[in-house]
Amino acid sequence: MSTVIDPVALTVVDNYLTSCCRDMGVTMMTTAYSPIFNESLDFSCVIFDPRGNMLAQAEFCPSQIGTIKFTVDWTIEELGPDGFDEGDIVIHDDPYRGSGHVPEHMLLKPVFWEGALVAFVANVAHMSEVGAKTPGGLSGDATEIYQEGLLLPPVKIKRRGEDVDDIWKIILSNHRTPRVTLGDFRAMIGSLDMAERRIHALIADYGLDFVQAAADELMAIAERRMRAEIEAIPDGTYTFEDAIEDDGITDRDYPIKLTLTIDGGEVIADFTGSAPQAVGPVNAIYAVTASAIYNAFLHLTDPTIPRNEGCYRPFTIIAPPGTIVNCSFPAPVAGGNTETSPRLTDMIFGALQHAIPDRIAASCGGTSSPFLFGGIDPRTGEPYAHFHFEGVGWGGRRGLDGNSMVVTINGNCRNTPVEVFETRYPAFRIDSYRLVPDSGGPGEFRGGLGGERIFTVTVPEVTVSALLNRMKTEPWGVLGGGEGAVGGLWVRRAGTAEWRTFVEEFGTMSPSKFSGVTLRDGDQVRILMPGGGGYGDPRLRDPESVRCDVAEGFVSADAARAVYGLESYAGEA
Amino acid sequence: MGEWRETEISYLKANRAACELCGHPIARRYWGAEADGAERMFCSPDHERLYNDYWLPRYGRKAVT
Amino acid sequence: MASRRLCLGVDARLDSDGSVVKPVDEDEVRALCRTIRDSGAEAVAICLLFSYVSTEHEEQVKRIFEEELGDLPVSVSHEVAPIWREYERSSTTIADAYLRPLLGRYVQSLDSSLRSAGMTREWTLMKSNGGAMLSGAAADAPIQTVMSGPAGGMTATEHVARALGEPNVLTLDMGGTSADVGILVNGKQRHTTEYEIEWGLPAAVPLIDIKSIGAGGGSIAWVDAGGFLRVGPRSAGAEPGPICYGRGGTEPTVTDANLLLGRLDPEYFLNGRMRLDASSVTEAMEALGEPLGLGALELAASIVEIANENMASAIKMVSLERGHDPRRFALLAFGGAGPLHAASVARVLGIPRVIVPQHPGVFSALGLLLADIRVDKVWTQAFRSNDVDAELVNRQFGRITERAVAELRQEGYAGEPEIRRAINMRYFGQNYEHEVEIEGGELDEAALERAFRGFDRLHAERYGYRIEGEVIELVSFKVTVIGRRPHLDLARARASTRRERSTRDVYVRGQGFVEAAVVHRSALEPGEHVEGPAVIEEEGSTSFLEPGMTVRRTAEGPLVIETGMVA
Incomplete structure (x- = not known):
């Protein structure tokens, strides 16, 4: 440990930031308008440092949590480190600038302390209507991203605390259900404002220097622990193949090829050799592919590792442009996030089934x-x-x-x-x-x-x-x-x-x-x-489990006999 | 030796440069370095390293984009 | 709670307006009864879609069950929890059915023991909503007794808070295995029908908003894979208990840490009925502390600090997360271990005052003696604020009030009931509603308007924004009828003739061992002060003050610790 920070205080800061993310989620759930927010909880709330390092997240949607890192990075890159003022809120919804797919909107608020930028709070949420070619977005036969809804590069919907009405008008006039859109955005903004207050309270309590040092230390700890977990996986190169079946336009398989290298504390997930991008909307954007890999390894490793940027540092994801795992503009991407993403996560498990049979599914x-x-x-x-x-x-x-x-x-x-x-x-x-x-x-x-x-x-x-x-x-x-x-x-x-x-x-x-x-x-x-x-x-x-499955109706009696061979255990019952 | 450089952000052209190792699209800042006899764009010095240590031995030279 | 094979469908259907899509087929339900009988079920729960809009189908099914199944206990969702979301309503109804035979037997057996001991008067059970109900009524509404222990603590808290004139109080009830924290805002408990709905298994009954965490005297300290010191949620319980109980416990606990730090007197645990043994504690602490680079004392101090931080986080959950600044609250400490930690927890949170009531060790049980009888009734019907049928609302409010009062009478209450009314509202489009208390009397347009503005205020308070001009949806209407019971006058602590004062060394981080005053609570005169560091001992509990803090015995009896934090 390079710096000496009281481990108790570190735990407190980590828990505080995580619980702050949870609270953002509760605010979104209880105040949003669409059931995809308030029942499905298809949103995520995250805190970043001013350089775009993720500091904390909570039990939200894994594909969003991985992706939002890229969305925030792009936003900071594009607007520049001096591009933010206190009270601003930036909206971002453009997969070719780092978001996951068009329905997912990110709002980001810079947090200032005594005039200096000290953090970003952000949430990303799936809007139920985004002005795509058909209601609800995710048009299964889209052939261009333009058919998937209104694209929004990182622009401010609030500037120094004031609504930028022109941007709001563009958004609300492009969604089929503007009333719901507005209700959901208000919930997102309410949650960001709440998080800003909570971060101010933390800094007021502990001092800015301490909080920043603790944040850096927590990321270093997370990285160290993640590398230690990876080191426990046998070194080697593992491969796995799977496919996406039909893209809505052409009835063909799109094979995905994974070459996974574990080398000490480092992971390279290489998708070279995967199918060219599809005409239809099953393409994953780079951020989605990377997010799916992070998701897999968070499943495979110690869940008590602080969930911050440090967790992601050991990973390199190679996804050649123009393929189904990193499509090029203007390919449609809606299903990349909902269909291709889980396939990529599962493929990591498949590749590692012999290496770490106790951990995979x-x-x-x-x-x-x-x-x-x-x-x-x-x-x-x-x-x-x-x-x-x-x-x-x-x-x-x-x-x-x-x-x-x-x-x-x-x-x-x-x-x-x-x-x-x-x-x-x-x-x-x-x-x-x-x-x-x-x-x-x-x-x-x-x-x-x-x-x-x-x-x-x-x-x-x-x-x-x-x-x-x-x-x-x-x-x-x-x-x-x-x-x-x-x-x-x-x-x-x-x-x-x-x-x-x-x-x-x-x-x-x-x-x-x-x-x-x-x-x-x-x-x-x-x-x-x-x-x-x-x-x-x-x-x-275990024959007792098979019997229980039959009694509960999970497995038919026929399958119990033919597949599980239950008959041979009949005498033991 | 490579260095950090910046590209122009343009709303007039839609296709973007990507890291020559990983394929990640580059927003503004990138690590420019000579690798394998050509000027190449990378996300970071780390990806320059992996281009030399991982990519080249495995797949050979990549056409300059 | 109920396995899949014991979940049966009824082929009847209402739609979201309560209109019948497919009527109940009596023959089908009677056939189901045979299946239920053959299954050996001990109780049945009925939950049909949209029963919170129309009870018609559930009532029909219930009637047939009663005809066919005789005495088999039946719980019906529209009676147990008339709320939307079938999963929450079902799980609550199943829990009710699950408890019904158990609680019935419990009430019966306790009743006969009481009678055979010569106690023949009516007795009450605590409800999770903080009210009391007669034992007979409890057996009919078992789900309402869930979390009744913490509810007792909150009820006693209200009493003490009133006596001391403290409207805003946070509570910390720390026992052997867990700590419960609660909140009193403007003298009122917060209720929720969303218990753990955020990320857990929901039970949709009105409950006091309580957060429970695994931090008690028996909570075990351990080092996780990343080298972080953690405390709880695993507990050594009472058997084997902490190492210092000498009953075979080997893992350091919070109580062991307190003993090592001098905050507990080995000779005076449980009023001297139990001797604590520190001899093997030091060794175990050293072993655990070694990889962390901590000696036994530093480790013990860290264990206490982490337990305190965990409790502080729980307090933040019921305060900060609901939009209340804990620094504007007093912290009331009870349970065996609460007073030992509360002053330090208060310091972490910036809370200026800690209250230690009389009899902190049995404080929750005291609550039951103080509880009023309370009946809640809900009528569910959606309206939009621009189209409320005020006449219907008034009529329904009247109807549920009558039913609630009648129930109160059945429970043997003869006095004048207190009636509170509330409307659950949300902005039209939201899916979660908030209870807004409304004024008494006939609801006219102006009164409704005031209620809507009340919702705006509450929303702004809770979430930081209101939506001007937005249509508000009225979701359900609630009446709470309270039968006030004569309040016990807690015997005021009399100054003892015993004058027990001494000193002991206690360990304080950064200062090492410092000399602390040790005083028996009964030795304190009203108005008397003691400066920290200090230990106040009494039967069933011990209070600890850090250096710089002061404790005063109030005229009303409770101790008040000033933590030196400024609100």
């Missing part, structure tokens, strides 16, 4: 199942739009079965209660919502179950879009574990009996990715969410 369901819809509320005449997502099964891991129906590994979001969903959105009634037996990949430790949701349209018409994945390629198991079940998406028109794909019914180019389809009163939609991959040979599964 099999593939999760790997799709956010984005299902977007919007229209005019017949009760009020007001427009509405929603980004609906679903949980998936998570992969089994040593000692534990995967979680069932939890939002994919990059999200950490909650699902929206049926009662909130139907109250807020008149378009659908939810007919059923359930776990699907046998959807979890078989294994000594079973993959988590996927689920099924069926909706019925209850308005004259509603516009829907989708951007799903893992409808053809199963979530893989590890170390002898089996594959999780794939997902699916079907429609049943009012008065008919048959479930058909959107390709069969509407002639969309892809069954999983499309936009702007009109459904009418009485039509039904069925979404099937993939299960997680299994871990280890299913024949080694």
